[in-house]
Amino acid sequence: MKDGVQFVINSPIMRRLIDAVPDYSLVGDAACFSPDQFPWAATLEANWKTIREELDQILAHTDALPNFQDIMPRQERISKDDGWKTYFFCAFGYVAQKNCDRCPQTWKLLQEVPGLKSAFFSILAPGKHIPRHTGKHKGIIRYHLALKVPEPRQNCRIQIGDHLRHWDEGKSLIFDDTFPHEVWNETDGYRVVLFADIARPLRFPLSWINALIFQALRFSPLVQSAKQNHAAWEQRFDSAQGQAPASSSS
Numbered sequence: 001m002k003d004g005v006q007f008v009i010n011s012p013i014m015r016r017l018i019d020a021v022p023d024y025s026l027v028g029d030a031a032c033f034s035p036d037q038f039p040w041a042a043t044l045e046a047n048w049k050t051i052r053e054e055l056d057q058i059l060a061h062t063d064a065l066p067n068f069q070d071i072m073p074r075q076e077r078i079s080k081d082d083g084w085k086t087y088f089f090c091a092f093g094y095v096a097q098k099n100c101d102r103c104p105q106t107w108k109l110l111q112e113v114p115g116l117k118s119a120f121f122s123i124l125a126p127g128k129h130i131p132r133h134t135g136k137h138k139g140i141i142r143y144h145l146a147l148k149v150p151e152p153r154q155n156c157r158i159q160i161g162d163h164l165r166h167w168d169e170g171k172s173l174i175f176d177d178t179f180p181h182e183v184w185n186e187t188d189g190y191r192v193v194l195f196a197d198i199a200r201p202l203r204f205p206l207s208w209i210n211a212l213i214f215q216a217l218r219f220s221p222l223v224q225s226a227k228q229n230h231a232a233w234e235q236r237f238d239s240a241q242g243q244a245p246a247s248s249s250s
Helices: 001-011 011-021 040-046 048-059 073-077 097-102 103-108 206-218 221-241
Strands: 084-091 118-125 129-133 140-148 156-160 161-166 172-175 181-185 190-197
Touching: 011 206, 040 048, 040 140, 040 172, 048 103, 048 118, 048 140, 048 190, 048 206, 073 172, 073 221, 084 097, 084 103, 084 221, 097 221, 103 221, 118 140, 129 172
Parallel strands: none
Antiparallel strands: 084 118, 118 190, 129 181, 140 172, 140 190, 156 161, 156 181
């Protein structure tokens, strides 16, 4: 199965199909998008304070949260320290149910997002810098809902292609992560966003092919390893909190 997944994702035919995504995109091919193009973004923005309240409970355990590279070792290419913490809700068909149960309103809202593929609280420590990098697949749209933005605001920023952006609490930032992007938190506080990957709205047949790619990713070594790593962290976290362990569900 693993070899088959890699063949599907890396085959020349599939790469040509992925390159055709801009021509089939229903939201254009810009580096950054207007939240108005995604009606569900308004619902998340309207409920950001509810999400923030649940986040604040999680931040009481910041030191115990997993680094991004602890869940996905390939992220070591851009983050090797303890400055990028995560709190996952779901990823490519798998649900971190215990995490969702701790933040029920956030999870309820996320389940209403069409094409949701992954979601987590992305927590950047003071002084954290994520170097310039690019995503691999234009079939994904990257979403940030700003939940905690430290001052001075101008020192907490993201460069996406030629666009320099700052986060505003309660507001959405939506972009194509295949454009080079880089992040700085040059403040003394934590920056937190609700981070999500969404299936790009596409015309048929690219919409069908994109769904096939996501299904293949679910069974890829990358996602399977991340699932195991998260389950191991969850067991340690539950033990520290005196709770019964629970595994991720599909």
